[in-house]
Amino acid sequence: MSRNLDGPVQTQMAVAIFKSPLRGDHYHGSKGLEGKPAGRRRVFVQTETGSVLGMELDRGDNAHTVKRRMQLALNVSTEESSLTFGDLVLNNDLSAVRHDSPLLLTRNHMHRSSSTPCLSPCGKDIQSRDWSDPIEILGQSNHFDRMRPLVKGIAKGMKKGVEPLPVHSGLGGAYYFRNARGESVAIVKPTDEEPFAPNNPKGFVGKALGQPGLKRSVRVGETGFREVAAYLLDYDHFANVPPTALVKITHSIFNVNDGMNGNKVKTKNQVSKIASMQQFIQHDFDASDHGTSSFPVSAVHRIGILDIRIFNTDRHAGNLLVRKADQSGGFGQVELIPIDHGLCLPENLEDPYFEWIHWPQASIPFSDEEIDYIRNLDPLPMIREACLRVLVLCTVFLKEAVSFGLCLAEIGLMMTREFRGGEEEPSELERVCIEAMRLTVERELSSPKNFPKAFLGDDEFLFDLDCEEPDPETDFTQKVGLGDFATRLSLPFGVPNGFGRSLLSKLEEAIIEDDEEDDGEEAKAPFSKPQASKRAPSISKLSVSMKNTSLDDKVKKFPVANPPKALVTTSSSGHRSANEQLPSSPSFVKLADIHDEDWAIFLETFQELLGPAFAERRAVTSAQKQLPRLGTSCKF
Numbered sequence: 310m311s312r313n314l315d316g317p318v319q320t321q322m323a324v325a326i327f328k329s330p331l332r333g334d335h336y337h338g339s340k341g342l343e344g345k346p347a348g349r350r351r352v353f354v355q356t357e358t359g360s361v362l363g364m365e366l367d368r369g370d371n372a373h374t375v376k377r378r379m380q381l382a383l384n385v386s387t388e389e390s391s392l393t394f395g396d397l398v399l400n401n402d403l404s405a406v407r408h409d410s411p412l413l414l415t416r417n418h419m420h421r422s423s424s425t426p427c428l429s430p431c432g433k434d435i436q437s438r439d440w441s442d443p444i445e446i447l448g449q450s451n452h453f454d455r456m457r458p459l460v461k462g463i464a465k466g467m468k469k470g471v472e473p474l475p476v477h478s479g480l481g482g483a484y485y486f487r488n489a490r491g492e493s494v495a496i497v498k499p500t501d502e503e504p505f506a507p508n509n510p511k512g513f514v515g516k517a518l519g520q521p522g523l524k525r526s527v528r529v530g531e532t533g534f535r536e537v538a539a540y541l542l543d544y545d546h547f548a549n550v551p552p553t554a555l556v557k558i559t560h561s562i563f564n565v566n567d568g569m570n571g572n573k574v575k576t577k578n579q580v581s582k583i584a585s586m587q588q589f590i591q592h593d594f595d596a597s598d599h600g601t602s603s604f605p606v607s608a609v610h611r612i613g614i615l616d617i618r619i620f621n622t623d624r625h626a627g628n629l630l631v632r633k634a635d636q637s638g639g640f641g642q643v644e645l646i647p648i649d650h651g652l653c654l655p656e657n658l659e660d661p662y663f664e665w666i667h668w669p670q671a672s673i674p675f676s677d678e679e680i681d682y683i684r685n686l687d688p689l690p691m692i693r694e695a696c697l698r699v700l701v702l703c704t705v706f707l708k709e710a711v712s713f714g715l716c717l718a719e720i721g722l723m724m725t726r727e728f729r730g731g732e733e734e735p736s737e738l739e740r741v742c743i744e745a746m747r748l749t750v751e752r753e754l755s756s757p758k759n760f761p762k763a764f765l766g767d768d769e770f771l772f773d774l775d776c777e778e779p780d781p782e783t784d785f786t787q788k789v790g791l792g793d794f795a796t797r798l799s800l801p802f803g804v805p806n807g808f809g810r811s812l813l814s815k816l817e818e819a820i821i822e823d824d825e826e827d828d829g830e831e832a833k834a835p836f837s838k839p840q841a842s843k844r845a846p847s848i849s850k851l852s853v854s855m856k857n858t859s860l861d862d863k864v865k866k867f868p869v870a871n872p873p874k875a876l877v878t879t880s881s882s883g884h885r886s887a888n889e890q891l892p893s894s895p896s897f898v899k900l901a902d903i904h905d906e907d908w909a910i911f912l913e914t915f916q917e918l919l920g921p922a923f924a925e926r927r928a929v930t931s932a933q934k935q936l937p938r939l940g941t942s943c944k945f
C-alpha cells in the first residue's frame with residue numbers, strides 16, 4: 310500500500326465508516342461509497358489528548374481555519390500540527406470531510422512518550438465555545454436510529470441530575486449512563502480513556518492517541534470505532550451485537566489526567582469526549598460464570614461467524630453476556646450477547662482469541678440458514694484500509710471455508726496460532742497468506758517491468774536489475790521450495806531465463822541483512838511506514854511450504870508475550886508504563902504492505918490456495934480420533 314502507516318500523526322481515527330450512509334436493510338457490500346459532501350457540515354475535532362470541539366464548516370473553510378478555531382477555543386498551539394480524517398491528512402481542502410465526522414489534530418515531529426504534554430487545553434471554558442448538544446451521534450446511518458431514544462433518555466437523565474456510574478471492571482474508562490428513572494441504559498467508553506490512552510482513569514497510561522495500543526495492531530483511541538464497526542457489520546442483527554454508535558458527549562464524570570504523568574485532575578469540569586456508546590443490556594451472568602452447555606448452538610455459531618469475519622482478538626468469556634431466556638428462574642435456554650469489540654479488525658493479522666473454539670457447539674455443522682447468511686455476505690468497505698483488508702480476507706476465508714464444509718471450530722483453529730515450547734508460530738491462515746504473498750511476488754517478478762511494484766514505492770529501487778545466471782546455492786525459489794500447494798496449483802511462478810531467480814536470490818540476501826538490522830526496530834515502531842527495504846522482510850517470511858512448514862528460524866518463532874488478560878488480572882492501582890506492559894505479538898503477515906496494485910492478485914492467489922489448506926485441516930480433524938464425536942446428533 311502506498312499509504313503511510315506511520316500513523317500517530319497522520320492516521321488517527323478510522324472514520325471512513327462514516328463516509329457513507331450504510332444500507333440499512335441488507336448485508337451486501339456497498340461498492341460506491343463516495344457521496345458529495347454538503348457545503349455546510351458539522352465536525353468534531355479531537356486533540357491527541359482527547360479534548361473535543363464541535364464546529365460547523367463552511368464551504369470556504371480549510372484546514373488552516375479549523376486549526377485557528379481550535380487554537381482560539383482550546384488555547385492550544387496548532388503550529389506544526391496535522392489535521393487528519395481517517396487515513397487522510399487534510400492539508401487544505403476539506404471537501405472529503407463529511408457531516409458529523411470526527412477529525413483529529415496532532416502535533417508533527419514529536420516524540421510521544423508518557424511524559425509528553427501534547428496539545429492540551431489550558432483550563433479555558435471549552436463548553437462556552439462549543440455549540441453542540443451534550444450528546445451527539447457521530448455519523449449518519451439509519452442503523453443509529455435505535456440509539457436515538459436512548460440518547461434522548463440520557464439527556465433527560467442528565468438534566469435531572471442523574472449521575473452516570475463509573476464501571477470498575479475492565480482496563481479502560483467506562484461509564485453506565487442512566488435515564489431520568491435512574492436506570493442504566495448505555496455504557497459509554499471515551500476514546501481517550503482506553504487502556505494506555507492519555508486520560509485512562511485506571512492507571513494504564515503512556516501513549517498518545519494513534520500509537521499502538523494493548524494490541525499492537527490496534528491503535529490507542531481507535532477501539533471505539535471498532536465497537537461501532539462490529540455493530541454495523543452484524544448484518545440483520547444476526548449475532549446480537551447491541552446497538553452501538555460513536556458519540557460526542559459532554560459530562561463532568563469523565564476522567565482527565567494532567568497530561569504529564571497520568572495523575573488525575575481533581576477539579577471536575579464539564580469535558581467533551583468522543584466515545585463509543587452501546588445500549589446497556591440487562592443480563593444475568595457473563596460466559597465465564599456459567600456452564601457453556603446451555604448455550605444455544607445457533608447463538609455460538611452466529612457469534613463465531615461474526616468473530617471470524619472481524620478477526621476478533623478478544624472474544625474471552627467475559628465478553629459474552631448471558632441472559633436467561635426464562636426469567637422465571639428455570640435453568641433453561643439462555644441468550645448470548647456479544648460485547649466489547651474494541652479489539653477486532655486489527656491492522657495486521659494477529660493471534661485471534663475465540664473462547665468458543667473448544668465448545669462442542671462450534672463443531673456442529675452450520676445450519677442451512679447460517680450457510681445462506683454467509684453466502685450472502687459481502688465485505689463492506691467502510692474502515693481504515695489496513696483493517697479493511699483484514700475484513701475482506703476474513704470474509705473470503707469464511708465463505709470459502711463454509712463452501713468447503715468446515716465447521717466453526719475448524720475455521721477458528723485455522724486462524725489460531727500455535728504455541729510450541731513457549732514460542733509462537735503462524736496460524737494456518739497466515740501460512741496461506743504467506744504463500745499467497747510469495748506467489749504474488751513471483752508473478753510480479755515474472756514480468757520484469759513490474760518488478761519494482763512488488764516491493765517498492767513507485768520511485769524507489771532497491772536491487773540492480775542485472776541478469777546473472779541462477780546460482781543453485783542462493784537460488785531462492787529452490788531454497789524455499791514452492792510447497793505442495795504451489796505445485797498443485799500450477800500457478801505461473803516459473804521465472805523466465807533465470808532472470809527472476811537471480812533477483813530472488815538477491816532479494817533473500819537483502820532480506821537477511823535487513824532482518825538482522827531490523828531486529829528490535831519493529832518493536833519500537835510497529836506502524837512505521839514500510840520502507841522499500843523494510844517491505845521485503847514480511848514477504849521473506851513466506852519462505853515456507855504450507856505443510857510441515859520449515860520456516861526460516863528467524864521468522865518462525867517468537868517468544869510468547871504475556872497475553873492481555875495478564876494485564877486484566879493485575880491490579881489497576883499505580884501507573885503502568887505502556888512500553889513495559891504491551892504484549893509483543895509478532896506480525897507474520899502485514900497485509901498493508903502489499904502494494905495496492907498487487908492486492909487483487911494476492912487475494913485471487915489466496916483464494917486458490919484455500920482448497921488444499923482446508924483439505925489438510927479436514928485431514929487433521931479426522932485424524933484427531935481422540936476428539937469426542939460431534940455431529941448434528943449432539944443435543945444442546
Ligand SMILES: Nc1ncnc2c1ncn2[C@@H]1O[C@H](COP(=O)(O)OP(=O)(O)OP(=O)(O)O)[C@@H](O)[C@H]1O
Nearest residue numbers: 476478479480481483496551587588589590648649
Ligand atoms: N452493552 C452492555 N450492557 C451491559 N453491560 C455491559 C455492556 N458492555 C459492557 N458491559 C459491562 O461492562 C464491563 C466492562 O465492559 P468492557 O468489557 O466492554 O470494557 P473494557 O474496558 O473494554 O474491558 P476489558 O478491559 O475487559 O476489555 C463488562 O465486563 C460488562 O460487565
